[in-house]
Amino acid sequence: MLARRIIPCLDVKDGRVVKGVSFVDLVDAGDPVQIAAAYDEAGADEVTFLDIAASHEGRDTILDVVRHTAEQVFIPLTVGGGVREVADIRRLLQAGADKVGINTAAVENPEFVREASRAFGSQCIVVAVDAKRRNPENPADGWEVYTHGGRKARGIDAIEWVQRMEAMGAGEILLTSMDQDGQKTGYDNALNRAASNVLSIPLIASGGVGELSHLYDGLVDGAADAVLAASIFHFGTFTIAETKEYLAGRGVRVRT
Amino acid sequence: MTPPRIAIIDYGRGNLRSVxxxxxxxxYEARVTRDPDVIADATHVVLPGVGAFADCMAxxxxFGLIGPIHSTVESGKPFLGICVGMQLLFTEGEEFGTHKGLDILPGRVVxxxxxxxxxxxEHVERLKVPHMGWNRLHVTRQSPLFRDIHEGEWCYFVHSYHAVPxxxxxxxxxxxxxxxxxxxxxxxNVVATQFHPEKSDKAGLSMLKAFAEWQC
Structure with a gap:
């Protein structure tokens, strides 16, 4: 049977990993290529790059990073950030990305997702959704979609949105809780479960991991198919091997 | 031993670079090509593929590649189909209606x-489609691809359809x-995988190596 996936995520700015990593001895702890290779070696199931470059020059840099990564890493590589048109997707896939994440551009033009999945196949189109509770105390009030790194409310219901994105041809949904992101107190699993229940494509949970139990909760309570995390892996709080051993010990099927 | 001349068939579909x-x-060096002469001259031929069955066949x-593929298979040189490249080997596929495949192996893709x-x-779990992620192989025959593979190996899959030979x-x-x-x-001389060896980490790479070194 299918394993649940553990996905480390790297924020890349102008070809460098923001804040670097300290989980392993690297010649250059800010080099995304070396870090991705180290995660592959450590047993990660996929690697995700989030390109947070602010300029066009920075966008070209990510293509080089992807090219070099693809020579060394033979697990799936997803790249998101700044993907606005079909040509952006083509460039990333040709550089060696396996999947491309689309966020703001999907909200601004949902047809883009249909166009992208028709052109390249659903399997490489990941729609990234940033969602925030309407009422922090009560998940029953639902979640709203945000863009621009969580600064701009879009007046769209997140659960309806993920369904719509599936209908448009998304192959996966990467769902980040803006309430939990950076808090280290766990995913918003009410959000994850509500989304997972309406989707027939895989859900990747994101935002809020501080402990291994949070990954377990995301997969079990949140019914996510995969879990994405950054800081707990980058700063060596836990290794991928420890993570998998922990999850397997609690009965979660993981690739070992 | 002279190095193999590996041709990866490029028909505008799929992440050929990763293969x-x-x-x-x-x-091993491999060439990405849609030139029938390069394919005819190759010692090993790979048919990759992502996307929909009918699109890939079209x-x-x-690109005039159906003839060259049949000649390659008939010539007896090692041939590897990957993902949709495996599905295309069968008689027909039923993705978005029934479509004819290459009919190299009798069977259907459902x-x-x-x-x-x-x-x-309480523990009932709904299975999502596509089947996307890492799953284990149960090896039923020691194919040339599995030279260095053991039972239960994890491989990376992404597909909503599967072949029924x-x-x-x-x-x-x-x-x-x-x-x-x-x-x-x-x-x-034909081997094929529904999973992606080029994305299946060390196990997958060992299959690519075994394929490149296969002489049949």
Whole structure:
């Protein structure tokens, strides 16, 4: 049977990993290529790059990073950030990305997702959704979609949105809780479960991991198919091997 | 030993570079090509593929590659189909209607059933389609691809359809996702995988290496 996936995520700015990593001895702890290779070696199931470059020059840099990564890493590589048109997707896939994440551009033009999945196949189109509770105390009030790194409310219901994105041809949904992101107190699993229940494509949970139990909760309570995390892996709080051993010990099927 | 001349058939579909880079990683150069002469001159030929069955067949036809593929298979040189490249080997596929395949292996390509579940009671789990991620192989025959592979190896899959060969003796590996499905086949000089060896980490790379070193 299918394993649940553990996905480390790297924020890349102008070809460098923001804040670097300290989980392993690297010649250059800010080099995304070396870090991705180290995660592959450590047993990660996929690697995700989030390109947070602010300029066009920075966008070209990510293509080089992807090219070099693809020579060394033979697990799936997803790249998101700044993907606005079909040509952006083509460039990333040709550089060696396996999947491309689309966020703001999907909200601004949902047809883009249909166009992208028709052109390249659903399997490489990941729609990234940033969602925030309407009422922090009560998940029953639902979640709203945000863009621009969580600064701009879009007046769209997140659960309806993920369904719509599936209908448009998304192959996966990467769902980040803006309430939990950076808090280290766990995913918003009410959000994850509500989304997972309406989707027939895989859900990747994101935002809020501080402990291994949070990954377990995301997969079990949140019914996510995969879990994405950054800081707990980058700063060596836990290794991928420890993570998998922990999850397997609690009965979660993981690739070992 | 002279190095193999590996041709990866380019028909405008799929991440061909990662297959090429996979061969590169294990020490073999491979050419991405749609030139029938290069394919005819190759010692080893790979048919990769992502996307829909009918689209892929249409592209192969548009690029005049169906003849070269049949000649390659008939010539007896090692031939590897990957993902949709495996599915295309069969008689027909039923993705978005019924479409003819290459008919190199008798059989059909069908969808995973709707509404598959595993577990019982409180622990019942709905299985999503596509089947995307890492799953284990049950090796049923020691295909040339599996030279260095052991039972239960994890491989990376992304697909919503799977092949059902008429002649079950071609099955080389199965995997389980709600149903037992064909994960790999082997018939004479033709091997194929539903999973992506180029994305299956060390296990996958060892299969690319075994393929490059296969002489049949």
């Amino acid at each position: 090429q880079k996979g061969f590169g990683k294990v020490g 592209n192969l036809e548009d 969808a995973f059933p709707q509404g598959m579940t595993v577990g019982e009671g 008429e002649d079950l003796s071609v099955v080389a590996a199965t995997s389980q996702y709600g149903v037992l499905f064909t994960a790999s086949v082997w018939n004479d």
